Amino acid sequence: MQTWSLVSICVLLAIIARWGVSLNSYSGAGKPPMFGDYEAQRHWQEVTYNLPIQEWYFNTTNNDLNYWGLDYPPLTAYHSWICAYIAKTINPEWVELHKSRGYESTQHKLFMRMTVLVADLLIYIPAVVLYCLYLTDGSSKKKVSIMFCFLLYPGLILIDYGHFQYNGVSLGFALWGILALGLGWDVLGSMAFSLALNYKQMELYHALPFFCYLLGKCIKTGLIGRGLFLLVRIGVTVLATFALCWLPFLAEPSQAMQVVRRIFPVARGLFEDKVANTWCSLNTLIKIKSILSVPTTVVETDSAMTTQTGLKCNEICYACPFLVFVCSMLPLFLKDGLLVPYIVTSLGFLFFSIYLLSALDHCSEDKLRLGAYNKLFYWLPKMDLAFIVRWKFYISIAAMVGLSIATAVLIPPPHLPDLFPVLVSTTAFLHFLGTFIHFNVVQFSEPPSRKSQKKSN
Amino acid sequence: SQQHVNVISCIRSTDFEVHRNWLAITHSLPVSRWYYENTSEWTLDYPPLFAWFELGLSQVARRFDANMLQVENLNYASPATVLFQRLSVIVTDVVFIYAARECCRCVREPKGSRDVLSRPSFVLAVLLLWNFGLLVVDHIHFQYNGFLFGFLLLSVAKHLQSQHLQGALLFAFLLNLKHIYLYVAPAYGVYLLRSYCFAQDNKDGSVRWSSFSPLRLLALGAIVTSVCALSFGPFIAMGQLPQVLSRLFPFKRGLCHAYWAPNIWALYNVLDKSLAVLGVRLKLLEEAELPPASMTGGLVQEFEHSVLPSVTPAVTLVCTLLSILPAVASIWLRPHGAQGFLRCLLLCALGCFMFGWHVHEKAILIAILPLSILAVESREDAGIFLILTTTGHYSLFPLLFTPAELPIKVVLMLMFTIFSFTALRKLHSAQGSLLHPLEVIYLLGLVAVAIACEVVFPLSPWQQRLPFLPLLVTSVYCAMGVCYAFLRLYASLLLRREEKPKQL
DSSP states (O other): OOHHHHHHHHHHHHHHHHHHHHTSOOTTTTOTTTOOHHHHHHHHHHHHHHSOGGGTTSOOSSOOTTTTOOOSOHHHHHHHHHHHHHHHHHOGGGGOTTTTTTOOOHHHHHHHHHHHHHHIIIIIHHHHHHHHHHSSOSOHHHHHHHHHHHHTOHHHHIIIIIIIOOHHHHHHHHHHHHHHHHHTOHHHHHHHHHHHHHHOGGGHHHHHHHHHHHHHHHHHTOTTTHHHHHHHHHHHHHHHHHHHHHGGGSSSHHHHHHHHHHHSOGGGOSSOSSOSOSOSSOOOOOOOSSOTTSOOBOOOOOTTSOOOOBOOOSOGGGHHHHHHHHHHTHHHHHHHTOHHHHHHHHHHHHHHHHHHTTGGGGOOTTTTTTHHHHHHTTTSOOOOHHHHHHHHHHHHHHHHHHHHHHHHHOOOOTTOTTHHHHHHHHHHHHHHHHHHHHHHHHHHTOOHHHHHHHHTO | OHHHHHTTTTOOOHHHHHHHHHHHHHHHSOGGGTTTOOSSSSOOOSOHHHHHHHHHHHHHHHHHOGGGGOTTOTTOOOHHHHHHHHHHHHHHHHHHHHHHHHHHHHSOOOSSOOOGGGOHHHHHHHHHHTOHHHIIIIIIIIOOHHHHHHHHHHHHHHHHTTOHHHHHHHHHHHHHHOGGGGGGHHHHHHHIIIIIIBOOBOTTSOBOGGGBOHHHHHHHHHHHHHHHHHHHHHHHHTTOHHHHHHHHSOOOSOSSOSSOOSSHHHHHHHHHHHHHHHHHHTTSSOGGGSOHHHHHOOOOSSOOOSSSOOOOHHHHHHHHHHHHHHHHHHHHHSOOHHHHHHHHHHHHHHHHHHHOSSOOGGGGHHHHHHHHHHHTTOHHHHHHHHHHHHHHHHTTGGGOOSTTHHHHHHHHHHHHHHHHHHHHHHHTGGGOOSSOHHHHHHHHHHHHHHHIIIIIGGGSTHHHHOTTHHHHHHHHHHHHHHHHHHHHHHHHHHTOOOOOOOOO
16 A cells, blocks of 8 residues: 555544543543643643733732743743634633633533644654654555554653643654754754754753764864854754744843743752652663664653653564553553553554564564673673563563552552552663663664664765 | 544443443343333334343443443443443454454455555455444444444355355344344345255256255244244243334334435435425415425424425335345346345345435445445445445434544544545556546545535534534435445446356
8 A cells, every 4th residue: 555545544543542542531630729730731821811921930910820830931831822812712711811720621621632632733743754754764664663653652642632731742843853853954953953942841851962963963074164064053043943932031131030940940859749760860862873863762751740752763672661651650640530541552552563563573683783782791601682682571561561450450558558659660760771771782882884874864 | 442442431422321221121120021111212122132132231231330220320321331331332343353354254365465455355354344434333423333233244254155054044143133134134035045045047047946945945944933033032922022013113203314314315305395495486386385394494303395295104115125126136037146145235225225214324334334345356346335435434424413523533534535545446456447537526525515514614604594504415415425326336236247157
């Protein structure tokens, strides 16, 4: 079948999966006085629509920052403003100042879910499609399979369409950035990533690799001459993008400072109340050498706020940590009433990954680039590493299933009320640590021949 | 599958309450009361075998939420109830999946290796398992059609594999589960009589009377009677047969359902209305003389025609029989084996759909699903399939009318349409294009109708005055497509080139 029809069918399936999850509950449903992330987004629409821009980030009589005050960069605020404008035309009660606090109705829920879907359709999904079609290797069927698994990743679907957030927008912009860099359009890439940064400050996790890659590229093309010119162009683009986004707040320094204070609440400390992963600031890996065609980006933050993971690799065994990550968010999903979508999307993702990407068949030493380990551990007897990895995969899946069932069904002993979340977090942490180490080993042991191959891209 | 479970949570319809009520009736009441019970308006109106099936389900339902099995709990819909009901549909779909597999085994694979996506059996599997109509009707609207169609397709597959007794048994079961399949009973009856009971044909394909095998006839008769005895037996013993029959075949008012199924009568109604309006405009008729219903323009159940003669159930029966007569006669006089039987089955289904009394638009699935089997094998059938399926599926849109369901039905329809067009075109690519340009224009017109009905109309001022307009437009537009498909199928049966009659 033609690629375009396969791609459109996969995208449509992804939309159905998203809309299906949308029909379930959201965070804070029916739980006054604070409700949850869903109410936060609605409140931001209320604030941005009714108040002048100078008051958005300030504590005033009309804007109580303790009740879901704006704490994302301006692009989120503008997005909320656009949504509010549409909301006002449909039903003004949804964004009425003060009176619409805690507003919940079926129609409003549909509207909110629609805003997430539209944002995804405009930004995230096209980025994924183009990325998989143009920057991955393999036959067109393989590319479509990867794209399909990418789009079906449960973590993003459950958080964006269940819990309720707009991670698709920031992730989408970041992915556009990666796509542009992969195609050699550095200026556009840096602009896209700046937009991502201006949408969610969480993207700072990706910023270092972007910065290093671009700087490295400039240096390589020669700091005297073309490299410098490129550096200047990138710098100007980034500054211009930031300026454009922050324009209304640049009139007065106090405005800009207040926004910064809201975005980086140092007073709150480094972690939110319930931290599933103890290392929020680590783990940003992009292969910053010229092997950009296979970058792998793994980022996770604390479970209560943003969660995003870009899956960009051809070997299913890498998908294991991503599933573990979804599992680590199970306590959150249980709180939101999203157990059934969690089970369905996780099983679906696992099934399709294994079936479409012929998972475990490709777990050979060569494919997993395990050669490096042989060199590192030369003093140990030679083992069939691929066999070990495959069994590790099975054990991980079993552990996830066991932990999921335990968290959902069993009641923890009274003296250890957080037993299951802690177990889940620890398992997740071990997985991520292992993945982090593995990626580092692989990255720094890439044979030079592969580098030169990819350079010609 | 994943999609089915995802939409588990929110959406229900009256059919949901219907089946909950039947679970309650069969579980809580003695058998003698099943067909007399009418606490709820949704009385038991399927044959007894389905009631036994509901009884079996209710044993499992008890473990989910025993309260749903109280007959008095009308419209009871706790989350556990919803979950159980949805799961029961998904689980019983196993029958359908098995039947689809059997049908795929009957499909001829062309020579030469092809990748999986282009093989006819794979295309058929997707066309059956991902059929938009079935997904929507079963899992969103709520019915057990997957389970029932499993029986139908399995029976067809058995006939294609020349295992006629098994096919007959399955069909007997099916008839006793849902009597709407009487639509296709003539095809079965004539085919089995002609091709199974007469063991051999003459050289020119006509009947060889001497080869009549009473043993085979007896076997068939035994199968049918035993299944019916299993199903109706207790009720006949209790002397309740007339009551049961009256429940199964209620005299429903109205030539058409509240939403007109896209059949001949929809066109007839529209013609009648237009003539009435025209007549009034041209002063040929007095407005006062016309029945009030036709001028208020609403879709009322009881439809009196103002200009054209009114249609009674007897008329529809005669029209239906006349419409299927040529098909049935064809497989008697010139049987083309199991393929001919399948074609006749389709024509019977479509004929009854076109001319039947109080037909529901869901009945189009009885024609669409078996047609999938023919579509992957022949180019002409693929063209007919595309027209019938697209219009038939689109005519199901009014079944899902809430805003939450709009993205689901649009996306699912797009998926199925894209797949069926591209896959069938690839399968038959060697033989030219599947659709005539005029047919393509008609199908594109569907998109315009869809946009007009789903998007433009709700926002227009006519919404208050003429709320039935989108339903009417959908009905009439789809009726044209369905009629056209019916005629083309007939043409393909009657004008088929002579094939060597098969020996059984």
